[in-house]
Amino acid sequence: MEAVMNDAARVKAQTPRRRAPSAALLERLRQRFGERLSTSQATLLQHGSDESSYLPQPPDAVVYVQGSEEAAFVVRQCAAERVPVIGFGTGSSVEGHVLAVQGGVCVDFSQMNQVLAIRPNDLTATVQAGVTRGQLNAALAGSGFFFSVDPGADASIGGMVATAASGTNTVRYGTMRDNLVSLTVVTADGEVVRTASRARKSSAGYNLTQLYCGCEGTLGLICEVTVRLHPHPEACAAAVVSFPTVRDAVDSVIDAIQLGVPLARAEMLDALTLRAVNAHSRTTLPESPTLFLEFCGSKAQIDAQAELMREVVDSHGGGAFEWALRPEERSRLWTPRHHAYFACLQLKAGSRSLTTDACVPLSELAACIDETQADVAAHGLLAPIFGHVGDGNFHCLVLVDPEDPAQNEAAEAFSRRLVQRSLDHGGTSTGEHGVGLHKMRYLEDEHGTPGVALMRAIKKALDPHDIFNPGKVVTP
Numbered sequence: 001m002e003a004v005m006n007d008a009a010r011v012k013a014q015t016p017r018r019r020a021p022s023a024a025l026l027e028r029l030r031q032r033f034g035e036r037l038s039t040s041q042a043t044l045l046q047h048g049s050d051e052s053s054y055l056p057q058p059p060d061a062v063v064y065v066q067g068s069e070e071a072a073f074v075v076r077q078c079a080a081e082r083v084p085v086i087g088f089g090t091g092s093s094v095e096g097h098v099l100a101v102q103g104g105v106c107v108d109f110s111q112m113n114q115v116l117a118i119r120p121n122d123l124t125a126t127v128q129a130g131v132t133r134g135q136l137n138a139a140l141a142g143s144g145f146f147f148s149v150d151p152g153a154d155a156s157i158g159g160m161v162a163t164a165a166s167g168t169n170t171v172r173y174g175t176m177r178d179n180l181v182s183l184t185v186v187t188a189d190g191e192v193v194r195t196a197s198r199a200r201k202s203s204a205g206y207n208l209t210q211l212y213c214g215c216e217g218t219l220g221l222i223c224e225v226t227v228r229l230h231p232h233p234e235a236c237a238a239a240v241v242s243f244p245t246v247r248d249a250v251d252s253v254i255d256a257i258q259l260g261v262p263l264a265r266a267e268m269l270d271a272l273t274l275r276a277v278n279a280h281s282r283t284t285l286p287e288s289p290t291l292f293l294e295f296c297g298s299k300a301q302i303d304a305q306a307e308l309m310r311e312v313v314d315s316h317g318g319g320a321f322e323w324a325l326r327p328e329e330r331s332r333l334w335t336p337r338h339h340a341y342f343a344c345l346q347l348k349a350g351s352r353s354l355t356t357d358a359c360v361p362l363s364e365l366a367a368c369i370d371e372t373q374a375d376v377a378a379h380g381l382l383a384p385i386f387g388h389v390g391d392g393n394f395h396c397l398v399l400v401d402p403e404d405p406a407q408n409e410a411a412e413a414f415s416r417r418l419v420q421r422s423l424d425h426g427g428t429s430t431g432e433h434g435v436g437l438h439k440m441r442y443l444e445d446e447h448g449t450p451g452v453a454l455m456r457a458i459k460k461a462l463d464p465h466d467i468f469n470p471g472k473v474v475t476p
């Protein structure tokens with residue numbers, strides 16, 4: 001994508017490419033890691049790409065670490081030559097996060113995949129950073145507990161911490177930030193540091209855990225993560241209901257939250273997304289704005305929530321509810337939502353998506369989506385909208401032909417307007433995907449010059465030689 005790719009080129013131009021690792025450094029890594037050091041073209045390409053539209057920017061080498069001390073060893077070796085170090089989970093991020101814009105050594109965490117402890121009495125678990133959310137939940141099967149954060153992709157927990165991820169469960173259980181207890185990180189001088197104890201709360205000093213959450217690998221490597229667990233609710237019910245307009249659907253969720261309905265999930269798909277998922281999942285859902293809902297609790301609590309929700313939905317002209325109670329029925333009912341991203345990509349053969357991530361205060365959400373729909377129509381874009389409306393968060397996938405510069409520029413211009421609109425409504429440039437390369441230009445608009453200067457000061461203090469994922473979030 002012309003405009004998007006230029007971001008990577010711009011960052012490269014601003015911060016000239018560092019020295020590649022010397023032959024001696026690569027040899028030291030090879031001696032320590034053997035076949036777990038790779039410089040094969042295919043491996044480098046895979047680790048220089050994410051789910052964004054950017055062209056790959058491969059690192060010079062990839063090391064598959066198996067423990068914190070190994071990660072610390074890589075950092076010490078690279079720090080000595082000021083060679084960049086880029087953490088890599090599963091590469092599912094969407095804003096150019098893992099691109100090695102200045103080369104360097106990519107530290108792949110996929111072999112740090114041990115669940116180290118499950119503590120039902122504390123409602124916590126400790127995992128190595130490469131454990132995916134699916135792997136953790138598989139390890140928790142039968143324990144009565146689950147890990148709630150679900151960003152759609154089966155991302156690594158370390159990557160989810162690094163991007164401050166969230167997802168469909170957030171309206172009830174919170175984001176990655178809310179579900180973090182402590183971390184073990186490797187600092188720029190190769191020290192292994194624990195950021196907090198396992199206590200549920202603490203007033204002891206600065207909150208280092210939250211500093212690393214959302215840092216996108218620019219402050220250090222995250223090696224171990226202690227997360228909160230939640231007990232499985234006694235029962236759950238899923239429902240799908242359609243509305244005449246997006247505003248009716250969104251206002252229903254806002255009213256329900258303001259009335260105190262403890263929604264477990266509340267996702268909105270617009271009519272175009274419904275068209276895409278019907279074609280993709282062979283469903284026959286009405287092609288109008290639709291809410292995918294989930295309620296959890298005791299049977300009596302679910303009945304009470306459902307009744308209140310029915311009244312709210314009626315007052316906004318919603319249609320009949322389709323309900324599912326048993327786990328397999330619920331999963332079938334929600335399949336269209338889970339497939340929305342890939343279904344939308346198929347709306348236009350050969351297209352790529354510029355995926356946006358607006359998040360505003362709940363009270364501003366309906367107006368922000370209305371204005372965004374008007375913008376899509378005014379500019380003749382093909383751009384389905386769906387999102388975690390219970391969090392005030394929505395995504396607009398602008399589908400473009402990657403070979404058509406005009407379409408790409410139009411998509412980028414739309415994205416700029418959407419960020420500005422989100423900020424005008426008191427929101428943020430990214431609710432969950434993070435800054436990466438793509439959103440760096442908006443940080444100052446959102447936080448002001450003094451706010452970004454403070455971030456730069458933190459970056460400089462923790463990573464004085466700018467070795468951790470350089471060229472992302474803030475440049476020194």
Ligand SMILES: Cc1cc2nc3c(=O)[nH]c(=O)nc-3n(C[C@H](O)[C@H](O)[C@H](O)COP(=O)(O)OP(=O)(O)OC[C@H]3O[C@@H](n4cnc5c(N)ncnc54)[C@H](O)[C@@H]3O)c2cc1C
Nearest residue numbers: 087089090091092093152155156158159162166217222432
């Ligand atoms: C179909 C689809 C749907 C998605 N939906 C959502 C959604 O609903 N909500 C949401 O939040 N996101 C969503 N995402 C984005 C993505 O899943 C998240 O950003 C995810 O948290 C990234 O995890 P990862 O393991 O893939 O990290 P990667 O992509 O490998 O890395 C992401 C960033 O974290 C850094 N990093 C990774 N591991 C470490 C580590 N151990 N130490 C230090 N830095 C590290 C990397 O350097 C990079 O900057 C979606 C993506 C896709 C493809």
